[in-house]
Amino acid sequence: MxxxxxxxxxxxxxxxxxxxxxxxxxxxxxxxxxxxxxxxxxxxxxxxxxxxxxxxxxxxxxxxxxxxxxxxxxxxxxxxxxxxxxxxxxxxxxxxxxxxxxxxxxxxxxxxxxxxxxxxxxxxxxxxxxxxxxxxxxxxxxxxxxxxxxxxxxxxxxxxxxxxxxxxxxxxxxxTEPGRYQPKTAGDELWNRGAYLVQGPGHCGSCHTPRSITMAEKALDESSPLYLSGALLDGWYAPSLRSDPNTGLGRWSEEDIYTFLKTGRNQHGVVFGSMADAFNNSTQFMTDDDLKAISHYLKALPGDPARDGTPWQYVEAASDTGSSAAHQQNPGAQTFLAKCSFCHGVDGRGKAPWISPLAGATSSLAVENASQINVTLNGSSRVVASGIPDAYRMPPFRQQLSDQQIADVLTLVRSSWGNHGGAVAPGDVKTLREHTDPASSRPIVLQMR
Incomplete structure (x- = not known):
């Protein structure tokens, strides 16, 4: 013994x-x-x-x-x-x-x-x-x-x-997986350069890939359909960067992706949240060749129809949110008319490329509602392109609208014009109101030299 x-x-x-x-x-x-x-x-x-x-x-x-x-x-x-x-x-x-x-x-x-x-x-x-x-x-x-x-x-x-x-x-x-990026024989030179930039220095997966309970990214490259399939991170939902037509880049062309990374905006939307910081301090400074490589690689990533559902199509509202009936019956419509319609339009189409459409926007179609709540509460950062701040930005409504009002107007947005993101509960707004701090705004553009 x-x-x-x-x-x-x-x-x-x-x-x-x-x-x-x-x-x-x-x-x-x-x-x-x-x-x-x-x-x-x-x-x-x-x-x-x-x-x-x-x-x-x-x-x-x-x-x-x-x-x-x-x-x-x-x-x-x-x-x-x-x-x-x-x-x-x-x-x-x-x-x-x-x-x-x-x-x-x-x-x-x-x-x-x-x-x-x-x-x-x-x-x-x-x-x-x-x-x-x-x-x-x-x-x-x-x-x-x-x-x-x-x-x-x-x-x-x-x-x-x-x-x-x-x-x-x-x-x-x-x-983690050790080792440098190794070019894939299945991809051409442009694809491999894009894969290197996205997977390596760009670390796009840090935000756009879902994480497990251990906080590890569930995938580190395109060999898994989970890679860049969208993730909730610290009060923002980073959407899919795959060819998902509703929650990803399925309706975007390579040129759309390039334009978004180069200028911070395109016909589908304008950078906001964490992506505004990435644009202001990173992507706009990349060479055209590198931006085209990233666009080429991302556009090659297939979507997941089983997860993403039927592709979105615009649907005219049976009774437009501007009608007196809708105004009287729907408190969300009242708020939309007073606070949102001037910029985003009563038809939700926005004024591209300066003001994002709400109709068909990824944030209006994703089940995760954090980004829409966050940007409504706290607004968006200035988009600073070539050292010039833009004249249009989403203002914060934290002080103007209650949790119920924000929930009502976002529920309206997420269920109009063919959108199917789902309703927003006042408790969801309350949670993010307490979690986010508008005073901790991110830097706009920092001169690195």
């Missing part, structure tokens, strides 16, 4: 030791044996700035009140809030002491210089696909071109024991 207990104890010690080694080891970097011997060229620095735009680093590592990349943005999680870190080259509070290998481990593997694990709010499950050349250029830009800012990182408010980082090593082993 004593020998048996000793054997069991030995096994426990060995297993514990193995787990301890696994969770504390630093992953290998492609740059472990690289010695930096000379200053980066101007071409490399410019390439790094472009990769930072592709990766939209500024969106998370900045706030409206901070210098670019100094961190401090609050990000909600089911366990509590975390705050983005300072990635300027300050030696005390930023990444000024990071080597290229340290930087690579943080970006592509989620491991900081001191060995602690990063939360996957940092999209390293996507960034792991980035090429060595792009990582090297990004490092040169952040260490040699970005201005250092002394600003200490703010600790998360996640309580013990859930704030322990070592379990993330096990999470990574199960839910």
């Amino acid at each position: 004593r020998k048996f207990l000793l054997v069991v104890l030995l096994i426990i010690v060995l297993v514990a030791g193995g787990v301890a080694w696994f969770v504390t080891r630093k992953p290998a970097s492609a740059f472990d044996n690289v010695t930096e011997t000379q200053a980066p060229s101007e071409q490399l620095l410019q390439r790094g700035e472009y990769v930072a735009r592709l990766s939209d680093c500024v969106a998370c590592h900045s706030t409206p009140k901070s210098a670019p990349f100094a961190g401090g943005l609050e990000m909600g999680t089911p366990l509590g809030s975390i705050f983005t870190t300072n990635i300027t080259p300050d030696k005390e509070t930023g990444i000024g002491n990071y080597t290229l290998a340290d930087f690579d481990r943080a970006v592509r593997h989620g491991v900081a210089r001191d060995g602690h694990r990063l939360y996957p709010a940092m999209p390293y499950p996507s960034y792991v696909k980035m090429s060595d050349d792009d990582i090297q250029a990004l490092y040169a830009y952040f260490t040699k071109r970005v201005d250092p800012v002394r600003q200490a990182d703010r600790p998360s408010d996640i309580k013990w024991p859930m704030n322990m980082r070592w379990p993330l090593a096990l999470w990574n082993a199960v839910f």
Whole structure:
């Protein structure tokens, strides 16, 4: 019996030791044996700035009140809030002491210089696909071109024991896929460039792919029909980027996608919510070739007719929301006429490309109603194209309309003109009113140099 207990104890010690080694080891970097011997060229620095735009680093590592990349943005999680870190080259509070290998481990593997694990709010499950050349250029830009800012990182408010980082090593082993993006023989050069940009630096799946109970993305590439099929994330519904005719890009052409990413608007809609930040700080700065590659790749992703249902078609209202009968009988119609019809039209068609149509809009057809509630409560950010803010934006109605009024008008919108998104309950509005904070508006456009 004593020998048996000793054997069991030995096994426990060995297993514990193995787990301890696994969770504390630093992953290998492609740059472990690289010695930096000379200053980066101007071409490399410019390439790094472009990769930072592709990766939209500024969106998370900045706030409206901070210098670019100094961190401090609050990000909600089911366990509590975390705050983005300072990635300027300050030696005390930023990444000024990071080597290229340290930087690579943080970006592509989620491991900081001191060995602690990063939360996957940092999209390293996507960034792991980035090429060595792009990582090297990004490092040169952040260490040699970005201005250092002394600003200490703010600790998360996640309580013990859930704030322990070592379990993330096990999470990574199960839910991430190692290795750079490898071109697929089934796709041409343009398709593969688009796939690399969407899956890697663009990390589109971080918002547009549904997550499991473990908060892992359910798919990381087009091999799964769940990839980019739409997801609810922190008060917004990121729609499908597949060819779903109702909730995705099925009615969009490649040119429509390109125009949307290049100008922030097209005949189908205008960027709002988190996508407005992505446009303002990232997609409009991409080259035409890269935008066309992304459009080509996304348009190649098939939809799911079984999930998406019969394609939407415009239906004339039997009695228009502007009629006196509708006005008297439907409180949602009263609110629509007073607050919405001037811009979006009594027919819901909007004034493309400046004002989005409500008829046939993805947000009017998706079961998830968070985006429509959120944008009605809090309005939308300015769309800033080529440094010029637009003259049209959705105003906030948080102070003007009650939960019941917002529920009524959105129920009307989501059931008119062929829309079939479903009714909105006042409780849904109340929940998002409490969850969202209009004071925490995102930056418009930050100059990165």
